[in-house]
Amino acid sequence: MNNKFVKVGLAGLLAASLAACSNQPAQQTPSTAPEAGNSGVYEVKGTGYGGEMNLKVTIADQKITDIELVDSHETNVVIDRAFPVMKERILEANSPVVDNVSAATFSSFGVKSAVADAMKQAGMDVEEITMTTQGPEKPASQREAETCDIVIVGGGPAGLAAAIGAKQTNANANVIVVEKLDILSGNGKFDMNFFDIINTEAQKKAGNEEWTVNQVENFIESKKDTGESAERIEVWANEENELDAWLRAMGVELNYNYGGTNHMAEDNQYSGEVIQAGLEKQAKELGVDIRTGTKGEELILDGKDVTGVKVTNNDNESYDIQAQAVIIATGGFCSNKELLAEYAPGYEIMNTSNQMGTTGDYVKIFEANGYKMENMGKMSVFANIIVPRRDLTGGADMNLLVNKEGELLANASGLDRAKMIQSQTDGAAYYITDKTGYDSFYRIRKHVGLGYYAEGKTLDELAAALSIDAAGLKASVEQYNADAEAGAENAVLGKVPSRALDAEGPFYGVRVEAANHMTKGGVAANEKAQVLFEDGSVVTGLYAAGEVTSQTGGYSQSVVFGKVAGENAAAALK
């Protein structure tokens, strides 16, 4: 590590430390190693998920008084949420020996080890930091039960939308959100495309008639074969119709419509970044009591009615939250291989694009209570996630998938794609595109810009950068281009290539794998987001929304039915 003690701007701190430490030199230059007991600002480095992190750690009289993250290559939607939590923990403990921020283990390690380094330079005692270093164990304890009007389990898109919907319906409602991770917004904060939304400012600007004129009818028509009930589709359509206005009222603008119902915040900004920041802000402003690091467990029942939920927090305190309504918005179960093996056998061989919270904590509870579960084996697999970062990539107007030998791989999807890739040398496959592909889609430009893709001016250079066989790659491209030019079917792909690869570089490539992306099955909920028993009757006091339910859509549908759940739960309060 390349550490440096910085004197610049430290007059006050140095004076303070001089008073406390008589052998402190009167003057230090930036290159002078600090003596034991030194106060000052230490420029230190840590290694996070994306590589090097640069931090400034202020130490005064053996106390860590400030930590600044100068720069990092961490995923911004994670580090922006995780760093303040980590900083608070370290400052409070005056030590980096604290619990990692969940869903940000690598970033936590980077920050903690950098702080430990600064402390060592300041002559403070500190233990070696590893990836598994945690704070002192907390003994289990039982806290007094609490009562509120509505308790929401899960602080992702559906849970936050539910909280806002509830408070907007009844401002006096006492609403608690419990989120088991230390940061909010679930998978939503990673999302690029907010689709299914209709009647938007961006669609109107783009002249996208189909979704701005007769849009509700068109939406209903487009969803009629999804298997969702007609009542749910109608509510879904009407809510999507109002959603842009609802989001804009809280300052969330989706200004980029790139065809159909597809939206990003801007042409160079993912939707989830902006929507989730907006939902978090709005929920806080409306006075929702948000408790991160608090896991929802068993439901509390009175006969068959749901009257609350048991929770356990990071301090290992367990308590009951009694409520008139419980809304479960815990997402799917892509992160739980045991449940995958049971409900979608075979899919457990894949990694997932999901953050760690999607473990299906309520699946067994729902089943034990006799609630209706639907489509549990239905999966959505994302074709290309970056190894090992797990960001979703792809979407260029054209790409080749090749193996280590440079051989073209078939255009398989779903579980077949995962099996095909896993059967290659080292289980490796590479997504290759060119400058035209780069220009065609923002996600590729973003990932190239972030350095996730290898680049080559020639195919030889690209092959070298990816450590794949150059001769094999060139032979595959030659055949592919010949087929494209002749309008002939490519033997591997079983179709005529849409176009040839650019004659000249730059070319781009990245190692990818197919991954479990969304579980489409879950507990059945009606058009009011009420959970149903196996016989179709309503479970009193229980609502569910988002990926925890059986739903055909994604992000936007999760927000819609979260909002619907919150509104209906609040409207039913006595």
Ligand SMILES: Cc1cc2nc3c(=O)[nH]c(=O)nc-3n(C[C@H](O)[C@H](O)[C@H](O)COP(=O)(O)OP(=O)(O)OC[C@H]3O[C@@H](n4cnc5c(N)ncnc54)[C@H](O)[C@@H]3O)c2cc1C
């Ligand atoms: C990388 C990535 C990119 C995606 N991109 C898109 C996209 O572009 N467009 C699209 O439509 N969809 C996309 N999706 C899918 C979309 O993110 C989900 O459909 C959406 O986030 C579902 O929202 P949710 O609130 O139901 O669940 P989640 O986002 O999973 O949130 C659930 C929350 O509940 C918490 N939780 C779980 N169990 C408990 C418990 N026991 N107690 C307390 N809290 C709990 C979790 O920690 C999590 O924070 C993407 C998914 C991923 C992983």
